[in-house]
Amino acid sequence: MFDVNALYAAGAIMDWDQQTMMPKGGAAARAAHSGILSRMAHERFTSDETARLLEEATNEVALGTEDAALVRVVRRDFDQSTKLPSAFVEEKSRLSSEAHEKWVQARETDSFATFAPTLEQMFSLARQEADYYGWTGHRYDALLDCYEEGWTAVDVQNMFGTIREPMVRLVEEIRERGQSTDAVGLNGTWDNNRQRKFSEHLIHAIGFDTDRGRLDTAPHPFCTGWSVTDIRLTTRFKDMIGSAIFGSLHEAGHGMYEQGSPLAWDRTPLAGGVSLGVHESQSRLWENIVGRSLPFWRKFLPELHANFPNLAAFDVDTFYRMINQVEPSLIRVEADEVTYNLHILIRFELEMALLAGEMQVADLPEAWRAKYQQYLGITPETDKEGCLQDVHWSMGGIGYFPTYTIGNLLSFQIWRKLTEEIPNTDDLIAVGNFAPILGWLQDRIYRHGRYYTPKELVLQATGKPLDANDYLAGITAKYRSVYSL
Ligand code: ZN
Numbered sequence: 001m002f003d004v005n006a007l008y009a010a011g012a013i014m015d016w017d018q019q020t021m022m023p024k025g026g027a028a029a030r031a032a033h034s035g036i037l038s039r040m041a042h043e044r045f046t047s048d049e050t051a052r053l054l055e056e057a058t059n060e061v062a063l064g065t066e067d068a069a070l071v072r073v074v075r076r077d078f079d080q081s082t083k084l085p086s087a088f089v090e091e092k093s094r095l096s097s098e099a100h101e102k103w104v105q106a107r108e109t110d111s112f113a114t115f116a117p118t119l120e121q122m123f124s125l126a127r128q129e130a131d132y133y134g135w136t137g138h139r140y141d142a143l144l145d146c147y148e149e150g151w152t153a154v155d156v157q158n159m160f161g162t163i164r165e166p167m168v169r170l171v172e173e174i175r176e177r178g179q180s181t182d183a184v185g186l187n188g189t190w191d192n193n194r195q196r197k198f199s200e201h202l203i204h205a206i207g208f209d210t211d212r213g214r215l216d217t218a219p220h221p222f223c224t225g226w227s228v229t230d231i232r233l234t235t236r237f238k239d240m241i242g243s244a245i246f247g248s249l250h251e252a253g254h255g256m257y258e259q260g261s262p263l264a265w266d267r268t269p270l271a272g273g274v275s276l277g278v279h280e281s282q283s284r285l286w287e288n289i290v291g292r293s294l295p296f297w298r299k300f301l302p303e304l305h306a307n308f309p310n311l312a313a314f315d316v317d318t319f320y321r322m323i324n325q326v327e328p329s330l331i332r333v334e335a336d337e338v339t340y341n342l343h344i345l346i347r348f349e350l351e352m353a354l355l356a357g358e359m360q361v362a363d364l365p366e367a368w369r370a371k372y373q374q375y376l377g378i379t380p381e382t383d384k385e386g387c388l389q390d391v392h393w394s395m396g397g398i399g400y401f402p403t404y405t406i407g408n409l410l411s412f413q414i415w416r417k418l419t420e421e422i423p424n425t426d427d428l429i430a431v432g433n434f435a436p437i438l439g440w441l442q443d444r445i446y447r448h449g450r451y452y453t454p455k456e457l458v459l460q461a462t463g464k465p466l467d468a469n470d471y472l473a474g475i476t477a478k479y480r481s482v483y484s485l
Contacts, residue, residue: 001074005267007041009226016232019218042089046082054078066270069451073269080146083132092125096396103394112365112383119393120361123354126398130355139355143399147276148406150455153352156402159409160345162468168375170476171339174326175377178483181321185314192237194307199235199248202300206286207438208233208252209259221247223254223283228266231255241308242323246287253286254279256438260446275454276400278445280407281414288337289415289474290437294320295430324482328376330385338479339376341408346371347390347401355398410458412471414445417462 011034018030044050054075061067084092099118106115130142140153174180196215204210213225218234225231233251235244257279261271273279290296297304297316305312314322326336332343350367353359359367368387373379380386392400418440419425428436444461458466479485 001269002267004041004045007037007044009267011037011041012224012226016224019220019222020216020234042081046078050078051082066451070268070270073450076149077269080133083134084129085132088125088128088132092129092396095121095125096394099394099396100391103388103391107384107388110382110384110388112388115388115394116361116364119364122393122396123361123398125396126355138352140352140399143355144402147400147403149275149453151277151402151406156348156405159402159405159466159468160341160348163341163405163409163472164345164375166472166476167338167342170479171326171328171342171376173485174338174479174483175328178326178485180325180483181318183322183325185311186241186322187239188241188310189239190237190241190308195237195241195244196235198304198307199244201303202245202291203233203248203252203255205300205432206249206252206256206290206434208255212259213255215248215251221251223251223258225255225258225272228259228261228263228271231258241311246291246323249291250283250287253283256286256441257282257446260442261449262447265449270449270451272449274448274450274452274457276403277406277410278454278457280404281410282441282445284407284411285415285441289411290429290434292320292323292337293426293429295426297323298430299432321482324478326479326483328378330372330378330380331389337408338475341405342375344401344405346375350387351393351398351401406466409468409471410466412474413458413462413464413466413469414441415474416470417444 014030014034014037018026022030054071057067057071058075061071095118099115099122102115102118106112126143127139130139133142133145135142138153141151144151144153144156196217200210200215203215212229213231213233215233215235217236219236221234221236223231223233233248233255235248235251237244254273257273265271273282294316297319301316301319311319324337326338328339329335332340332347335343346368349371350359350364353367354361354364364387365383368383369379372386392398418437422428422436422440425437428434445457448457452460455465458464
């Protein structure tokens with residue numbers, strides 16, 4: 001088990017290096033090295049010996065123990081890795097790298113037609129993949145389960161069914177009657193070194209352990225790691241001052257979750273986040289609920305002013321409104337907290353239709369435009385700003401998008417429970433005392449790693465299965481106040 005872990009770790013380090021440090025010329029050699037390493041790891045993990053050990057362990061472990069949890073997660077990973085024939089895995093990997101190249105080109109030249117045949121193949125592979133895993137309700141279930149164990153397409157439909165109308169209405173209300181604040185003052189040329197130092201200061205303040213992790217820069221921010229003692233975050237600098245700050249807080253949320261697994265589980269499959277949705281709940285909680293709150297900036301705005309005197313004109317109430325502006329936009333990764341889930345809803349509806357064969361790939365650009373008009377009241381003029389913007393489908397990540405919305409909803413449900421038990425969070429945040437908040441999350445979520453299934457963890461941590469009530473109540477209250485509605 002530790003051998004397989006070491007091979008995965010080596011691959012992760014090479015991948016981190018590729019995105020942060022590697023010179024351009026290293027790409028071909030890196031691709032070859034990574035390919036060989038992941039094949040070695042896959043072969044080792046899916047070997048007859050693993051199957052035999054797993055069989056033996058299954059008969060020996062006592063229910064309800066750490067060993068039983070370990071056997072359960074290894075069994076899940078093993079089944080997922082062995083259900084796909086190796087010829088299929090190779091074909092998918094080959095087609096994905098080809099599709100990625102084609103997607104990059106199509107996006108550059110804004111020509112969906114050149115990407116369409118490859119995308120058609122990606123969806124055809126996704127159908128096959130779902131069939132290899134097996135499913136009963138909808139093919140989509142098999143793919144979604146890889147990212148969010150126990151979730152089905154019907155669960156996602158119900159989730160969106162609850163939030164669709166209230167969110168569309170809130171966005172409309174903000175647009176028609178809201179008192180907006182000019183946020184243009186956040187744009188400018190900001191010293192990168194100062195931005196980095198300030199971001200490091202913030203993530204350290206909220207509790208990211210910089211003896212067991214670090215922050216670097218990369219074109220696309222991410223969090224990775226290969227041990228609870230070594231978690232890597234990245235951020236990027238843009239002309240908007242919030243980009244690096246909130247990006248860093250977001251990745252630190254992922255990072256603190258990873259750092260929170262027990263040291264005794266390090267380098268075993270029990271360590272780390274339990275699902276993408278639960279992971280995203282932590283990045284969103286620290287980025288949005290804590291990081292975009294009024295008390296947070298009561299504490300940190302004076303320091304921000306000292307570092308960036310151009311912002312000194314904005315008092316804390318104005319700054320709070322500036323960083324919480326809602327604006328229907330075409331690009332998901334730049335979307336605000338309120339419109340974000342509508343971007344996800346659009347993708348979910350489209351990939352369901354494509355997977356079921358109810359819609360043809362050739363009709364995707366038109367369908368995309370229609371849905372943006374329907375849900376956000378805007379229409380992209382190019383496919384680059386439309387159906388060609390996301391990397392996910394080109395990499396075979398079909399069934400992935402709903403985990404973002406699961407994370408958004410869950411962040412509010414967790415926060416509601418946390419504030420029930422720690423009622424003075426605003427006071428704590430305003431003086432920069434984050435330890436009680438982090439301690440609560442550590443106790444209820446982080447220290448459990450993959451011990452429970454995602455649904456068990458949510459029930460145990462918040463006292464109920466995930467629903468949209470806390471999210472709708474929280475987001476509505478916040479934005480009614482920001483926009484004086
Ligand atoms: Zn994230």
